Amino acid sequence: VALAEAILVCLAEQPLSGYDLTKTFQTSIGFFWRADHQQIYRELRRLRESGWVHGEAVVQSGKPDKRVYTITEAGRARLVEWSRESHPAPPVKDDLLVTLYGLADVDVGAVAAQITQRLTAHRERLELYERIERTVYADVDGADATAVGRALGLQLGLDYERAWIHWCRHALARLDAFAPARDDNLP
Amino acid sequence: VALAEAILVCLAEQPLSGYDLTKTFQTSIGFFWRADHQQIYRELRRLRESGWVHGEAVVQSGKPDKRVYTITEAGRARLVEWSRESHPAPPVKDDLLVTLYGLADVDVGAVAAQITQRLTAHRERLELYERIERTVYADVDGADATAVGRALGLQLGLDYERAWIHWCRHALARLDAFAPARDDNLP
DNA sequence: TGGTACATGTAACATGTTACATGATTTG
DNA sequence: CAAATCATGTAACATGTTACATGTACCA
Numbered sequence: 001v002a003l004a005e006a007i008l009v010c011l012a013e014q015p016l017s018g019y020d021l022t023k024t025f026q027t028s029i030g031f032f033w034r035a036d037h038q039q040i041y042r043e044l045r046r047l048r049e050s051g052w053v054h055g056e057a058v059v060q061s062g063k064p065d066k067r068v069y070t071i072t073e074a075g076r077a078r079l080v081e082w083s084r085e086s087h088p089a090p091p092v093k094d095d096l097l098v099t100l101y102g103l104a105d106v107d108v109g110a111v112a113a114q115i116t117q118r119l120t121a122h123r124e125r126l127e128l129y130e131r132i133e134r135t136v137y138a139d140v141d142g143a144d145a146t147a148v149g150r151a152l153g154l155q156l157g158l159d160y161e162r163a164w165i166h167w168c169r170h171a172l173a174r175l176d177a178f179a180p181a182r183d184d185n186l187p
Numbered sequence: 188v189a190l191a192e193a194i195l196v197c198l199a200e201q202p203l204s205g206y207d208l209t210k211t212f213q214t215s216i217g218f219f220w221r222a223d224h225q226q227i228y229r230e231l232r233r234l235r236e237s238g239w240v241h242g243e244a245v246v247q248s249g250k251p252d253k254r255v256y257t258i259t260e261a262g263r264a265r266l267v268e269w270s271r272e273s274h275p276a277p278p279v280k281d282d283l284l285v286t287l288y289g290l291a292d293v294d295v296g297a298v299a300a301q302i303t304q305r306l307t308a309h310r311e312r313l314e315l316y317e318r319i320e321r322t323v324y325a326d327v328d329g330a331d332a333t334a335v336g337r338a339l340g341l342q343l344g345l346d347y348e349r350a351w352i353h354w355c356r357h358a359l360a361r362l363d364a365f366a367p368a369r370d371d372n373l374p
Numbered sequence: 375t376g377g378t379a380c381a382t383g384t385a386a387c388a389t390g391t392t393a394c395a396t397g398a399t400t401t402g
Numbered sequence: 403c404a405a406a407t408c409a410t411g412t413a414a415c416a417t418g419t420t421a422c423a424t425g426t427a428c429c430a
Contacts, residue, residue, distance in 0.1 A: 094274075
């Protein structure tokens with residue numbers, strides 16, 4: 001039920017087309033909530049029906065026409081209301097942890113290889129966040145709500161990636177002692 | 188596509204009924220993959236059709252009859268195959284972070300209150316994990332695959348909860364400086 | 375000539391959630 | 403006497419994923 005509100009959050013900042021939203025959901029807000037264009041177009045239809053956004057066709061030359069969506073007053077009200085509702089921590093759901101749980105019945109070498117993959121991915125993600133930290137949030141401090149909120153989001157990302165990196169290293173050491181790694185496990 | 192395999196992991200250890208599985212998915216494996224009874228019964232039907240499990244009706248006296256599921260050889264093979272596939276990190280999806288992203292357009296006090304709620308929940312979860320650590324995994328060290336896998340899962344849980352607790356405290360301090368807390372924000 | 379960016383959608387399917395449905399036994 | 407536990411399921415709906423579908427403009 002939160003894709004609707006995530007879209008409203010984006011539109012509260014500025015009017016955007018479905019295409020623009022799709023890109024936003026791959027980067028900025030995408031760090032906290034993922035959605036692809038199919039979901040976004042479907043949800044925009046509903047938001048229109050609910051009266052939380054309205055769309056205007058914009059004719060462009062050289063490019064296909066687009067439909068730019070703007071949040072309505074009802075949409076803004078909905079957003080504030082939603083922020084007051086309860087948002088419990090989403091449960092962890094992770095295949096890798098399931099393979100670990102069933103380690104006796106799976107390929108231990110393959111699991112270790114997967115953890116190595118994760119380690120790389122988390123390191124890359126951390127570097128990305130550190131770059132963002134240096135470039136975007138280098139100065140802001142006593143700033144506006146948006147800056148504070150995003151700096152906190154970034155901080156969580158940094159903490160999160162560091163915790164995972166730490167764990168991956170620990171897990172690899174542990175698994176390696178248990179079943180020494182061979183390099184032929186990867187597909 | 189992983190609920191099927193999560194069920195197979197459980198059944199690889201021991202035969203279980205749908206009801207038993209439901210309970211397992213609320214605790215042990217439930218820390219890594221959540222599912223309710225509706226999903227489990229639906230999936231068991233498919234697993235039966237795929238030939239990965241077979242179920243036997245067990246007549247009980249005093250209690251309703253039950254259907255106990257056992258993993259087949261094909262099921263075990265599937266599990267090993269699955270463990271060799273790629274398991275990329277699941278994307279973060281969290282309402283609270285969306286409210287933070289849109290902090291300028293929501294109720295800041297309510298967001299702070301939500302973070303307080305989270306802090307409490309993560310502390311409780313951490314205590315639970317620490318209890319499990321003391322009681323269940325106090326001794327095991329050079330042990331079998333299952334023990335190693337579960338100890339690693341537990342370690343991740345501990346790291347994860349600690350990272351969140353750390354962040355919640357930081358976030359509350361930051362938000363408090365920005366917009367001093369009032370106690371009337373909760374519903 | 376092929377790839378990427380722009381731009382919007384539908385259809386089918388898989389997965390997850392909420393509600394409904396039934397009924398015995400045990401525990402407080 | 404009410405609630406929880408045991409035990410299994412269906413139905414409807416919401417959400418997420420994969421594939422299909424179309425067409426222009428620009429760049430190498």
